[in-house]
Amino acid sequence: MQIAIASGKGGTGKTTVSVNLYYFLSEKYNNRVQLIDCDVEEPNDMLFFPQAKKEAEKEVFIIVPEIDKERCIYCKKCVEWCEFNAISIVQRLKFAEVNYELCHSCGACFEACSFEALTPVQNSLGSISDYRTTFGAGIVEGRLKIGSAMQTTLIKSVKKLADSNQHLTLLDAPPGTSCPVVETVATANYVILVTEPTPFGLHDLKITVELLNKIHKPFGVIVNKAGLGNNTIYQFLEENNIMLLGKIPFSKVYAENYSRGELFENIPVDVEKAYHSILGNLATIIN
Structure with missing residues (x-):
């Protein structure tokens, strides 16, 4: 099964959610979870895995x-x-x-x-690298050649390395709603939209929801940085019968860990609790 993690705008925490889901889902499904970084223009999932070993790299x-x-x-x-x-x-x-x-x-x-x-x-076009991590089934990263405009072509090549033998493949999509996002989510069985409770977050969430409805992709929403902004985004979800998969509370401590690339060290209790709640909501979708 493939699950894409997307967001209508940059800065909502999509990458944070992607690598954390990789961590917690790997724990839940006996490391049979793969992460593919489809944000080929600016791949940064590997920033949080300094101990990962590059097993292969090929030019596309x-x-x-x-x-x-x-x-x-x-x-x-x-x-x-x-x-x-x-x-x-x-x-x-x-x-x-x-x-x-x-x-x-x-x-x-x-x-x-x-x-x-x-x-x-x-x-x-660029390169594709395969990394072995200390947990999970590994990470595949696409990296576009500087100056190239062929994001979707490289994303197609990256996605071909999805391991069908794994229980789950996570696709970390580029931000926005352009062609690279559409290409990333095209093969996904389900899409997780990451947003934030701010006017900008709601504006771009609406655009992304409209996109997924047009291409008939089932999806749910994770609200990151919960506790900031206002409650308008929750009203939108309720009015449109959109599943709220979970709320990840804003944590200054966790933001500091992120800035140091230490997402999996000293995870605040309330953040860890939020992810376990999200896993519970995803269980019926994954299974």
Whole structure:
């Protein structure tokens, strides 16, 4: 089973919840829980696992076209077929160039060219690393190459390393509601939305709820930093019959632990109690 952890905005505590669920669920399900960091632009789950051992790393490539200017007649047919504006041709100047940051490796340009002027070459998207942790089944991390816009392509590759032999796979999604989030939650059986009881938190939660309703994904909500802000977010959940999986109280001590990367050391009693309550609510969904 796959559960995605998402949030409509950054800073709500999505990563904190993700790694804590990995910790507590691993304890509950005999370490048969895997965590996949799909926030490939800014992966940071591994910051909280300094003792983790990297077992494997591989570079991810896509096939992109390289223009042979001796064969190219600058007819612009490949430009017309490219839906992503990745190819630029100026016939008068005999100029032809491919922007690899825009190329989606769809292959349309190869079909368009009748003069064999395009050669397929490999272009690096980034890397995928597999880590062994002291608990759980391990963490998979995708890391996008700086400057690349192919987040969804790399996320697809990262998710292929989901271990079907595990009891549970957690997908730590990027923040927001854009294409990388949709790609992350696409295969999930259930989505956990992490929010905060503030006007900004509620605003972005509403947008994310609308997204998940449109793609017909079942979900529940965890309110992080409970005790701050106001109660408007709880009214929204009640009015829309949205399941409240739990409330994690704001804790200055725990925030300090987070800033040092020490989430699993000296967990405050009320925070630990909140996570066990969340696990109880998730039990019927997971089982």
